[in-house]
Amino acid sequence: MTSQGSPSVSQPPARPLWRRALGPRLRAAGLALPLVAFVSVTFLGPMLSLLTKSFYDPEVADALPETMAALRDWDGQGTPSDEAFAAVAREFVAARQERTLGRTANRVNRVVSGMRSTIMGGSREMVDAAAAAEAAGVEMDGAFWRETMIGIDSRWGEPEHWRALQAAGQRLTARHYLKALDFERGPDGGYQRAPEVWRIYVPLFWRTFLVSLGVTLLCLVIGYPVAHMIANSPPKRANVLLLLVLLPFWTSLLVRTTSWIVLLQNQGIVNDFLVAIGLIGDDGRIAMIYNMTGTFVAMTHVLLPFLVLPLYSVMRAIPPAHMNAAVSLGATPFQALRRVYWPQTLPGVGAGCLLTFILAIGYYITPALVGGQSGQLISNMIAYHVQTSLNWGLAAALAALLLGGVTLLYVVYDRLVGIDRIGLG
Amino acid sequence: MMAATAVSPGYRVARWGYLAFCVAAFVFLIAPILVLVPLSFNAEPYFTFTEGMLRFDPEAYSLRWYRSMFDGDEWTRPLANSLIIGISATVVATVLGAAAALGLAHPAMPGRKIVTALLISPMITPVIIAGVGMFFFYSNLGLAQTHIGIILAHAVFGAPFVVITVSATLAGFDWTVMRAAANLGANPLVAFRRVQLPLILPGVISGSLFAFAASFDELVIVLFMGGLEQRTLPRQMWSGIREEISPTILAVATFLIVFALLALSTVEWLRRRGAAGGQRAG
Numbered sequence: 101m102t103s104q105g106s107p108s109v110s111q112p113p114a115r116p117l118w119r120r121a122l123g124p125r126l127r128a129a130g131l132a133l134p135l136v137a138f139v140s141v142t143f144l145g146p147m148l149s150l151l152t153k154s155f156y157d158p159e160v161a162d163a164l165p166e167t168m169a170a171l172r173d174w175d176g177q178g179t180p181s182d183e184a185f186a187a188v189a190r191e192f193v194a195a196r197q198e199r200t201l202g203r204t205a206n207r208v209n210r211v212v213s214g215m216r217s218t219i220m221g222g223s224r225e226m227v228d229a230a231a232a233a234e235a236a237g238v239e240m241d242g243a244f245w246r247e248t249m250i251g252i253d254s255r256w257g258e259p260e261h262w263r264a265l266q267a268a269g270q271r272l273t274a275r276h277y278l279k280a281l282d283f284e285r286g287p288d289g290g291y292q293r294a295p296e297v298w299r300i301y302v303p304l305f306w307r308t309f310l311v312s313l314g315v316t317l318l319c320l321v322i323g324y325p326v327a328h329m330i331a332n333s334p335p336k337r338a339n340v341l342l343l344l345v346l347l348p349f350w351t352s353l354l355v356r357t358t359s360w361i362v363l364l365q366n367q368g369i370v371n372d373f374l375v376a377i378g379l380i381g382d383d384g385r386i387a388m389i390y391n392m393t394g395t396f397v398a399m400t401h402v403l404l405p406f407l408v409l410p411l412y413s414v415m416r417a418i419p420p421a422h423m424n425a426a427v428s429l430g431a432t433p434f435q436a437l438r439r440v441y442w443p444q445t446l447p448g449v450g451a452g453c454l455l456t457f458i459l460a461i462g463y464y465i466t467p468a469l470v471g472g473q474s475g476q477l478i479s480n481m482i483a484y485h486v487q488t489s490l491n492w493g494l495a496a497a498l499a500a501l502l503l504g505g506v507t508l509l510y511v512v513y514d515r516l517v518g519i520d521r522i523g524l525g
Numbered sequence: 526m527m528a529a530t531a532v533s534p535g536y537r538v539a540r541w542g543y544l545a546f547c548v549a550a551f552v553f554l555i556a557p558i559l560v561l562v563p564l565s566f567n568a569e570p571y572f573t574f575t576e577g578m579l580r581f582d583p584e585a586y587s588l589r590w591y592r593s594m595f596d597g598d599e600w601t602r603p604l605a606n607s608l609i610i611g612i613s614a615t616v617v618a619t620v621l622g623a624a625a626a627l628g629l630a631h632p633a634m635p636g637r638k639i640v641t642a643l644l645i646s647p648m649i650t651p652v653i654i655a656g657v658g659m660f661f662f663y664s665n666l667g668l669a670q671t672h673i674g675i676i677l678a679h680a681v682f683g684a685p686f687v688v689i690t691v692s693a694t695l696a697g698f699d700w701t702v703m704r705a706a707a708n709l710g711a712n713p714l715v716a717f718r719r720v721q722l723p724l725i726l727p728g729v730i731s732g733s734l735f736a737f738a739a740s741f742d743e744l745v746i747v748l749f750m751g752g753l754e755q756r757t758l759p760r761q762m763w764s765g766i767r768e769e770i771s772p773t774i775l776a777v778a779t780f781l782i783v784f785a786l787l788a789l790s791t792v793e794w795l796r797r798r799g800a801a802g803g804q805r806a807g
Contacts (some may be wrong), residue, residue: 124633131628132640135621135684142681146658153661192760322550329547344555350785351558354762355778362572372573383541386648404547406552433536462651465744469766479653486657503766506651
């Protein structure tokens with residue numbers, strides 16, 4: 101090693117050893133650096149802000165600083181101090197005049213529902229009470245506000261609602277995650293599992309898991325023979341068959357979803373055909389879309405190529421001689437398939453199923469368009485909280501939980517296939 | 526194929542079942558896409574075959590949905606937006622991705638596995654998750670409802686495709702060739718242009734096509750971050766499907782199917798050329 105590593109006579113001696121050792125490393129790293137930096141800012145940045153948003157919620161604390169300071173030492177029993185009453189009144193009235201109270205009220209309402217009306221309705225009367233007190237020359241101290249506020253709304257005399265306010269004011273909080281796992285605040289301020297009928301998210305996660313599993317298995321059942329046929333066709337025919345798999349892969353998701361609507365809707369082609377051949381009556385058209393069936397069929401169609409392509413690349417490498425040998429040694433074709441062929445395809449089955457499952461679990465567009473009410477998945481709920489309910493903390497917590505699950509699956513994928521070997525078919 | 530003499534009747538049934546199943550599966554894959562093409566020439570505002578169409582009556586076919594596609598800016602504006610966003614994102618993704626692939630393929634690259642995992646992660650993260658994060662992050666930066674924000678997002682989703690396809694063309698590349706070029710007096714830039722560029726070019730083109738197609742078809746980011754000014758083709762189709770579905774969407778869909786066919790043929794052609802070239806070299 102050492103004698104070979106010494107510079108030969110013909111090499112220019114100018115560059116020092118460290119540069120020769122480090123130069124290529126630096127140059128290689130320098131080429132990758134721009135994209136690494138770009139991905140860090142435009143992708144890791146958003147992922148970090150997603151995780152942050154799921155447990156850091158400063159809005160109420162920033163909107164009501166004095167209230168939160170006054171509530172800091174309150175032990176959650178009885179009612180808080182007079183200062184807390186005065187601080188709440190002052191900050192509610194001020195926020196109301198600046199028209200920022202509604203946002204705060206919404207946040208508190210997510211901790212204990214009903215708080216929005218308590219805050220918004222109550223604050224209107226607080227403004228009136230303050231004006232009346234000022235006109236009458238009454239001093240507005242804590243005791244005055246305690247009496248006035250409990251008079252306006254008896255909830256201000258109950259610890260439960262103060263605890264909701266206190267909880268909403270915590271900057272670091274697990275409440276989004278607790279909500280995402282269907283825990284709710286009990287009257288004592290502790291968390292407990294919601295009653296079965298009120299559970300939304302855990303059943304939805306479960307449904308997403310089952311649908312993804314079902315779609316993956318369906319893709320495997322359809323994809324396995326298809327991949328086998330492509331892998332065992334003469335090259336010319338194999339190319340044509342491969343194109344039939346690749347065309348859906350390249351065709352816009354929206355186009356494929358549109359076509360399933362055109363095919364499956366009530367007045368669609370499949371129903372028209374069934375009516376025309378007399379299999380069903382005109383009034384007996386089958387509801388095949390805007391429900392779970394629609395989600396299932398469209399998702400299977402969209403994800404099938406992702407299973408066929410890895411299977412195909414594994415099957416192509418299996419020599420046909422193996423099956424022939426098994427059969428000539430006395431195995432029935434079925435035995436040969438089960439004992440000789442299937443075990444050799446397992447790496448492809450594992451990789452393809454895992455990839456399909458991971459893709460299915462995050463699916464949004466297809467269920468949103470063809471799933472109706474019953475075909476919605478967890479990603480639809482995430483989108484709902486981002487766009488409609490504007491409960492971003494909850495959306496972030498749901499997305500973070502999904503991310504955790506997907507990351508776990510990728511760890512498995514990495515062990516099985518190697519994450520850097522994800523191909524493009 | 527197995528010897529025909531050894532087959533039992535059960536095997537023959539299974540064989541026919543297998544063939545029928547495969548044919549049905551291929552029909553399932555391809556028919557839903559192809560069915561849209563004739564429907565887009567429907568003379569009536571229906572989404573199903575009229576009796577006239579089934580009789581191949583020329584009167585039942587028309588180009589009206591193609592005309593209405595270019596009528597007004599309902600579809601042309603989204604098309605322009607999709608092209609602007611797609612091309613810009615592709616340029617960013619291709620330049621950064623190709624450079625990164627060259628670095629990753631170099632034998633001296635430190636931390637290759639972890640860097641590869643980082644660079645590929647945008648492609649394999651469910652887009653709904655990335656979309657929520659990007660919505661928060663880009664809104665804070667004031668980039669929500671701007672073209673720039675969506676271009677950056679699409680570029681980071683597209684770059685992994687370029688990294689993968691270019692890396693594939695560099696697999697088995699003999700790096701001593703680069704040193705030979707240097708010894709013969711080529712500076713690194715010349716060596717790259719004359720030696721590596723011709724080799725990776727098919728990968729660069731396929732990767733950029735993948736990146737463009739990904740952007741051209743991307744909807745979640747646009748839904749979360751785009752405003753009225755950033756309506757792309759998928760965004761317009763989304764509204765079309767959810768609100769008032771007009772058969773114009775079938776003409777748009779046919780247009781997109783033709784685009785998919787062209788992109789697919791180009792990539793396959795490049796792949797085959799690459800494979801042939803590799804055989805010749807080896």
